[in-house]
Amino acid sequence: MALAFTKWQGCGNDFVLIDARTAGLPENAAGLSRRVCDRHYGIGADGLIFVLPSKSADFCMRIFNADGSEAEMCGNGIRCFARLVYDEGMTESNHFTVETGAGILTPSIVKKNGQITGIKVDMGEPVLEAKHIPVEGFGDKRVISEAIEVLEKRYEATCVSMGNPHCVIFVDNIDDIEIERVGPAFERHDWFPKRTNTEFVVVRDREHLRMRVWERGASITLACGTGACASLVAAVLNGYTERCAEVELDGGRLTVEWMKNNNHIYMTGPAEKIFSGILEEEERC
Numbered sequence: 001m002a003l004a005f006t007k008w009q010g011c012g013n014d015f016v017l018i019d020a021r022t023a024g025l026p027e028n029a030a031g032l033s034r035r036v037c038d039r040h041y042g043i044g045a046d047g048l049i050f051v052l053p054s055k056s057a058d059f060c061m062r063i064f065n066a067d068g069s070e071a072e073m074c075g076n077g078i079r080c081f082a083r084l085v086y087d088e089g090m091t092e093s094n095h096f097t098v099e100t101g102a103g104i105l106t107p108s109i110v111k112k113n114g115q116i117t118g119i120k121v122d123m124g125e126p127v128l129e130a131k132h133i134p135v136e137g138f139g140d141k142r143v144i145s146e147a148i149e150v151l152e153k154r155y156e157a158t159c160v161s162m163g164n165p166h167c168v169i170f171v172d173n174i175d176d177i178e179i180e181r182v183g184p185a186f187e188r189h190d191w192f193p194k195r196t197n198t199e200f201v202v203v204r205d206r207e208h209l210r211m212r213v214w215e216r217g218a219s220i221t222l223a224c225g226t227g228a229c230a231s232l233v234a235a236v237l238n239g240y241t242e243r244c245a246e247v248e249l250d251g252g253r254l255t256v257e258w259m260k261n262n263n264h265i266y267m268t269g270p271a272e273k274i275f276s277g278i279l280e281e282e283e284r285c
C-alpha cells in the first residue's frame with residue numbers, strides 16, 4: 001500500500017504528517033512511526049502525526065514519537081497540523097478545534113498583509129498537581145523547585161503537564177549540561193511513571209528564556225513546543241519572568257503567554273512544509 005505524506009518542521013522540530021481522515025489510524029502506527037522517523041532508513045523525523053476525524057472537534061490529532069510511543073500532545077506538531085489542514089483546504093476557517101490527548105485545543109492562523117506569519121495555539125491550562133502530571137511521591141501537591149537526584153547530581157525540578165509530562169531544570173549555563181548523558185536518566189527516573197520530557201532552561205531576563213530539551217521518546221530535538229510552554233509556566237511559578245516571554249530554542253523562537261484571566265497558555269511560532277511524497281509500505285528485509 002502507498003501512503004501520501006508531507007514533511008513539516010516548526011523551529012526545527014520535524015514531523016511526517018499523514019491525512020488519515022478516510023483510512024483511519026493504521027493498526028501498525030507505532031511501528032510505522034519508528035520506520036518513518038528513522039533518519040537513515042526512513043524519511044527522518046522526530047514524530048509521526050495523523051490527521052483524523054473527530055466527534056467532538058473539527059479534527060483529531062494523534063502523535064507518535066520516533067521510538068513508537070504515543071504522546072498526548074505536541075506543541076510544534078499542532079502548529080504544523082494546523083497549517084496543513086488550512087493550506088490543503090480541509091477547513092475554510094483560520095480558527096478551528098483539534099481533539100488531542102490534552103483536550104480540545106484551538107489553533108489560529110496568524111496573517112499579516114494576507115501572508116501567513118505563524119500559528120497561534122490556545123494550549124489550554126497547565127496541569128500542576130503532581131499525581132496528574134504524573135510525578136510520584138508528591139500526592140496532589142505542586143512540584144516547584146524540589147530537589148531531585150540524577151546520576152549522583154542534585155538538581156531543582158519544577159514539573160508541569162501540558163497534556164504531556166515535563167520536568168523543568170533552571171541552570172546558569174546551558175553548555176554545562178551534558179544533555180545526551182543526563183536526559184535519558186531524567187526520562188526514566190523513578191519520579192516519572194510515564195517517563196518525562198526534560199527542559200534545561202537559562203533565564204536571560206524577565207521576558208527571555210533559553211531552553212534545550214531531552215524529549216521522551218525522541219532524544220534531543222531542536223525545539224519542543226509543549227516544553228517551551230512548560231518552561232514559561234515554571235519560570236512564572238518560580239518568580240523568574242513575567243507571564244509572557246520569548247523562548248529561544250536550538251531551532252528557533254516561540255512566544256509563550258500564560259493569561260491571568262482564563263489560566264490558558266498561548267504559544268505562537270512558525271510551521272513550514274518541507275516536502276511531500278509517497279511512502280511505499282513494504283517491509284524492509
Ligand code: ZDR
Pocket residue numbers: 013047065070071072073074075076077164165197215216217218221223224225226227
Ligand atoms: C515536545 C514536543 N515535540 C512538542 O513540540 O511539544 C512533543 C513531542 C512529544 C514528546 N516527545 C512526548 O511528550 O513524548
